[in-house]
Amino acid sequence: MENMKKIQMVDLQSQYLKIKQELDKAIMDVVSSTQFINGPAVKIFADNLATYLNVTAVIPCANGTDALQIAMMALNLQPGDEVILPAFTYVATAEVIALLKLKPILVDVNPKTFLIDTNKIELAITAKTKAIVPVHLFGQCADMETIMSIAKKYNLFVIEDVAQAIGADYTFTDGSKMKAGTIGTIGCTSFFPSKNLGCMGDGGAMFTNDEQIAKRLKMMANHGQSIQYQHDEIGVNSRLDTIQAAILDIKLKHLDEYAKARNIVADFYDEAFKNHPNLLSPVRVKHSTHVFHQYTLQTCGINRDELRKYLAEQNIPSMVYYPIPLHFQKAYSTEQFKEGTLPITENLCKCVISLPISTEMNEEQLSYISSHVLKFCKEHTQEKSN
Numbered sequence: 001m002e003n004m005k006k007i008q009m010v011d012l013q014s015q016y017l018k019i020k021q022e023l024d025k026a027i028m029d030v031v032s033s034t035q036f037i038n039g040p041a042v043k044i045f046a047d048n049l050a051t052y053l054n055v056t057a058v059i060p061c062a063n064g065t066d067a068l069q070i071a072m073m074a075l076n077l078q079p080g081d082e083v084i085l086p087a088f089t090y091v092a093t094a095e096v097i098a099l100l101k102l103k104p105i106l107v108d109v110n111p112k113t114f115l116i117d118t119n120k121i122e123l124a125i126t127a128k129t130k131a132i133v134p135v136h137l138f139g140q141c142a143d144m145e146t147i148m149s150i151a152k153k154y155n156l157f158v159i160e161d162v163a164q165a166i167g168a169d170y171t172f173t174d175g176s177k178m179k180a181g182t183i184g185t186i187g188c189t190s191f192f193p194s195k196n197l198g199c200m201g202d203g204g205a206m207f208t209n210d211e212q213i214a215k216r217l218k219m220m221a222n223h224g225q226s227i228q229y230q231h232d233e234i235g236v237n238s239r240l241d242t243i244q245a246a247i248l249d250i251k252l253k254h255l256d257e258y259a260k261a262r263n264i265v266a267d268f269y270d271e272a273f274k275n276h277p278n279l280l281s282p283v284r285v286k287h288s289t290h291v292f293h294q295y296t297l298q299t300c301g302i303n304r305d306e307l308r309k310y311l312a313e314q315n316i317p318s319m320v321y322y323p324i325p326l327h328f329q330k331a332y333s334t335e336q337f338k339e340g341t342l343p344i345t346e347n348l349c350k351c352v353i354s355l356p357i358s359t360e361m362n363e364e365q366l367s368y369i370s371s372h373v374l375k376f377c378k379e380h381t382q383e384k385s386n
């Protein structure tokens, strides 16, 4: 153990060192060109990503939160419009809805998959509902086929939050496949450094197959102008830096190999925790591949926070995504969603733990982590918990 590589939640350093030469050159090329804003690399990357995703338009922007906000602005959603989203997600999804004075309508998730429970979506639809925002949490796709059919029935937009699942493949019942984020009206992603396709700062993008919507997304991200100095609508300023685009263009070539590496880590953990009474491994859905942005266990009969403390003492980092349900957050609490109204999400926040997962982990680290998790369970099994 003395010489074991330090375990990190995400090992960005090792990933960088593997392709350092190529990345450093791409960065220095932008620096020498001094085309820091909208340099040629931005369009090159957007085109390459569009080809990879098999989508007609990729509109880069400054971050994933902006992508969601611009998407809702481009669809002309109006104050008071209701937008359905899963209760178990990162705050950004709800934040932009509230910021635009739309009404976030939380729907509980499936306890096995962490994804929006499609059986509960229709119950949340009212005359004011305008859009559904499925979140492909932790790296696999929500049940898009069902979501798209509900959207069609009620004439709703679908904005996919694909920040955690870029590269995942969705399979329809007829066997056809589409990339996560390209099925709904608009897909929104983030290139935050720790995401599966991450840059060296902030970045984001929107995808669509609709030419008119693509135009509006571009306009909204660029001060609401379609012609320079002509502002037809109030927009925002949200751009992907040329340096970040140059970095992403290189990392895009490795995205599938990164997903494979993450799956090897996930397979190792699955095997180590198989049929364990205190640990439920992430359930893989049939209709989607998994790109394992996170490897998230559910604990049962042990104290999750004590486990985290024990792991930290062994120099094993862990995280809780997410510790507090959206409807318990001061900024998002409403009369409609009181304690007890979203029981699955409330329970998941108490029992989930995400283990280190990244593209450059070795077997020594994985054995070390899993054996300590198992050791804790053996020594701390409680009669009753959670």
Ligand SMILES: *Cc1c(COP(=O)(O)O)cnc(C)c1O
Residues within 6 Å of the ligand: 063, 064, 065, 066, 089, 090, 092, 093, 135, 161, 163, 164, 189, 190, 191, 192, 202, 203, 204
């Ligand atoms: C990371 C993330 C975002 C926000 O992305 P930023 O680039 O940090 O703004 C939105 N939704 C989900 C599900 C995320 O994981």
